Amino acid sequence: MTTNKQILLVSRPQGEPTTDNFRLVETQLPPLADGQVLVRHHYLSLDPYMRGRMNESKSYAEPQPLDKVMIGGTVGEVVESRHPKYRAGDKVVGIGGWQQYAVVDANQPGALRTVDTTHVPVSAYLGAVGMPGVTAWYGLSKICQPKAGETVVVSAASGAVGGVVGQLAKAQGCRAVGIAGGPDKCRYVVEELGFDACLDYKLHHDLKSLSTALKDACPDGIDGYFENVGGTILDAVMLRMNAHGRMALCGLISGYNGQPIPMQYPQLILQSRLTLQGFIVSEHMEAWPAALKELGTMVASGKLKYRESIAHGIESAPEAFLGLLKGKNFGKQLVKLI
Numbered sequence: 355m356t357t358n359k360q361i362l363l364v365s366r367p368q369g370e371p372t373t374d375n376f377r378l379v380e381t382q383l384p385p386l387a388d389g390q391v392l393v394r395h396h397y398l399s400l401d402p403y404m405r406g407r408m409n410e411s412k413s414y415a416e417p418q419p420l421d422k423v424m425i426g427g428t429v430g431e432v433v434e435s436r437h438p439k440y441r442a443g444d445k446v447v448g449i450g451g452w453q454q455y456a457v458v459d460a461n462q463p464g465a466l467r468t469v470d471t472t473h474v475p476v477s478a479y480l481g482a483v484g485m486p487g488v489t490a491w492y493g494l495s496k497i498c499q500p501k502a503g504e505t506v507v508v509s510a511a512s513g514a515v516g517g518v519v520g521q522l523a524k525a526q527g528c529r530a531v532g533i534a535g536g537p538d539k540c541r542y543v544v545e546e547l548g549f550d551a552c553l554d555y556k557l558h559h560d561l562k563s564l565s566t567a568l569k570d571a572c573p574d575g576i577d578g579y580f581e582n583v584g585g586t587i588l589d590a591v592m593l594r595m596n597a598h599g600r601m602a603l604c605g606l607i608s609g610y611n612g613q614p615i616p617m618q619y620p621q622l623i624l625q626s627r628l629t630l631q632g633f634i635v636s637e638h639m640e641a642w643p644a645a646l647k648e649l650g651t652m653v654a655s656g657k658l659k660y661r662e663s664i665a666h667g668i669e670s671a672p673e674a675f676l677g678l679l680k681g682k683n684f685g686k687q688l689v690k691l692i
């Protein structure tokens with residue numbers, strides 16, 4: 355019998371979550387039934403959306419049930435299969451959750467996807483060539499729709515989504531400007547990811563200061579904005595949006611623990627004739643194949659760079675997740691499980 359370490363959500367946070375909201379348990383793996391596949395996880399993805407799932411209230415998705423394994427994207431290897439489509443040794447992406455192994459009903463549509471790790475590292479399928487990459491691709495190409503020569507700004511620019519947004523914008527001939535927390539992240543965004551500029555929002559304590567810095571970094575105004583944060587950053591960008599600018603509302607992480615994030619100048623949506631569109635990447639599955647193909651080709655050829663923050667062992671997942679919500683991660687936050 356193989357032991358499976360799992361992390362359960364055992365209580366719901368009021369405001370900031372703590373490690374007490376989670377519990378580590380050990381269970382024995384059951385024998386496989388027909389149609390099932392046993393996957394040993396190599397990496398678990400930690401993502402900001404998980405904070406929303408910890409709440410009781412229904413959002414665009416059902417809440418994470420209490421006393422069940424936390425939801426999460428995973429990549430791993432098939433170790434045993436009772437499904438004709440999968441063989442031991444196959445590398446697969448799934449939603450295996452915060453645990454070392456998952457027994458997957460492989461007949462469920464979308465439960466597993468085989469991935470080719472010849473030219474793309476397996477962990478990238480949780481980042482630049484996975485859900486965060488497709489999120490960047492979708493929001494930029496379908497909502498911001500930038501043309502060559504235009505200016506695109508993205509917040510949380512050094513992260514899993516933001517880093518891809520700026521590099522795709524550059525590849526399309528745009529000026530790419532990031533907003534990130536701290537000098538190290540900003541240096542990385544410019545020097546390694548190739549953005550034209552990056553503003554450290556922590557240096558700007560009020561709206562006027564951030565908005566003035568944006569004016570300097572975006573002398574021709576802003577045509578496309580990819581929003582990951584909300585609050586003062588969103589207000590500062592809105593003040594610099596050009597007429598008919600497009601804003602992709604991808605995330606509002608500064609409010610995920612329940613803080614109010616009022617918008618100071620909604621009148622600018624009217625005055626500047628802005629388009630502001632929220633989106634959830636999992637509702638656009640039709641876009642995934644083309645996006646994954648493009649992102650995979652770019653990563654394999656070295657044209658799309660990314661960085662990972664790796665925590666080790668399933669026991670470290672809660673702490674690493676809390677860190678992600680505070681910006682302690684630098685690039686895609688993963689947990690290595692083997």
Ligand code: NDP
Pocket residue numbers: 401402403485486489510511512513514515516533534535536539582583603604605606607608609633634635636678679680681682683684685686687
């Ligand atoms: P990141 O890798 O960017 O990590 C989160 C980053 O957010 C932190 O590193 C931190 O960066 C920044 N951050 C956290 N709290 C604050 C705060 N209070 N103010 C400013 N910045 C903060 O995460 P992802 O790339 O995975 O996700 C980025 C965004 O995209 C999130 O909002 C997420 O919810 C959203 N998302 C939306 C999807 C959709 O379908 N709509 C799908 C996937 C992601 P820093 O140190 O620079 O502040």
